[in-house]
Amino acid sequence: MHPQKPLIGPKTRLCMSLSARPSPFGTRFHNRMYEALGLDFVYKAFSTADLSAAIGGIRALGIRGCAISMPFKEAVIPLLDGLEPSAAAIDSVNTIVNDEGRLTGYNTDYIAIHDLLAKAGIDPALPFLLRGSGGMAKAVAAALRNSGHQKGTIIARNEKTGRALASLYGYDWAAEPEGLKAPLIINATPMGMQGPEAEMLAFDEAIIKAAEHVFDVVAMPAETPLIKAAERLGKNCISGAEVIVLQAVEQFALYTGIRPDRKLVEAASEFARDAARKEQQSAS
Known part of the structure; x- marks a missing residue:
């Protein structure tokens, strides 16, 4: 049995996403797994009209990780300190990991x-x-x-x-x-x-x-x-x-150092999809 997730406080680690069209999937998927594993993390989706300032905020505020979606996957590269081989080889980043102010780009897609x-x-x-x-x-x-x-x-x-x-x-x-x-x-x-x-x-x-x-x-x-x-x-x-789940699992492991088991991933994925379906139904 996993410990209860701590209340959000000064030691809580923040992870986020940046996209022109923020999706609810990542927020629900990651937060559900933080809760299940009792991790002192929280995840929030954002959009921005100022990519440079947003990346500066990740560095300045100690935000642990950031998922990057369209249209920022290439534009973000000059703002980072380095690229992991999967991102460097294709000149595209979908994940940023912040290690004490050093921002490294990955491509879990x-x-x-x-x-x-x-x-x-x-x-x-x-x-x-x-x-x-x-x-x-x-x-x-x-x-x-x-x-x-x-x-x-x-x-x-x-x-x-x-x-x-x-x-x-x-x-x-x-x-x-x-x-x-x-x-x-x-x-x-x-x-x-x-x-x-x-x-x-x-x-x-x-x-x-x-x-x-x-x-x-x-x-x-x-x-x-x-x-x-x-x-x-x-x-x-x-x-x-299917892509979004697999790449999100890789991001989760990069941010937390924990690779969740298959049952937890399936449960979190179903929770995120179900919430998205309900939201879509209510909107229509």
């Missing part, structure tokens, strides 16, 4: 995506279409390449970033997905995310029909338009809800 590709048993000989060229797309492309995928196309309207990412790993580039098909398709853009792009479908139905495996890294909601369409067509699906 890469770890989660690499593990999910392995778990799904996807043949690395299969060509893929990857939509996106931002921080999350970089993590996906690196995981694909390191999983053995040699044939693929990066789809990005931003030609500069799209070509750069494709060139880095020896893949092709296209501005739009129309006319393209592949057995594996992945969305690493905000299309389908809660907000103004919630109803957008990252790939049209003809591309989905031609695919065997569909991977959407958007976590909120778990049932994006792409995942709904793929499930209706009987495709093997990997959702962003």
Whole structure:
């Protein structure tokens, strides 16, 4: 039996997230595990219009860790003191760890995506279409390449970033997905995310029909338009809800030094998803 979580006080350690669209998942997931393990930690989600000041606050206030989401994954790098190899290799950060004022960037998205590709048993000989060229797309492309995928196309309207990412790993580039098909398709853009792009479908139905495996890294909601369409067509699906749990576990271990067991992770994940579902229902 774990000790009771202490009341918030001067010794309580704060962890946080920074995102343009703060998600309730991380707050509920981390705080639920702090409570279950009796840890003197608290987690809070934030957004900011001044990234430099926000990172300075992490350093000045001794905030233990910070999750980084779109659109800050690349912009945050010059503000840090160093990068762990997973972040340095793909030039993208989704986690900051503060060790007595030294801020180090990590990328736990890469770890989660690499593990999910392995778990799904996807043949690395299969060509893929990857939509996106931002921080999350970089993590996906690196995981694909390191999983053995040699044939693929990066789809990005931003030609500069799209070509750069494709060139880095020896893949092709296209501005739009129309006319393209592949057995594996992945969305690493905000299309389908809660907000103004919630109803957008990252790939049209003809591309989905031609695919065997569909991977959407958007976590909120778990049932994006792409995942709904793929499930209706009987495709093997990997959702962003799986990514967010695995990468959050890695963050939790980095912040606390504790790696939670599977049952605790499952319980905290279900709690966070259930709370998000209720919130979405009440909003609609």
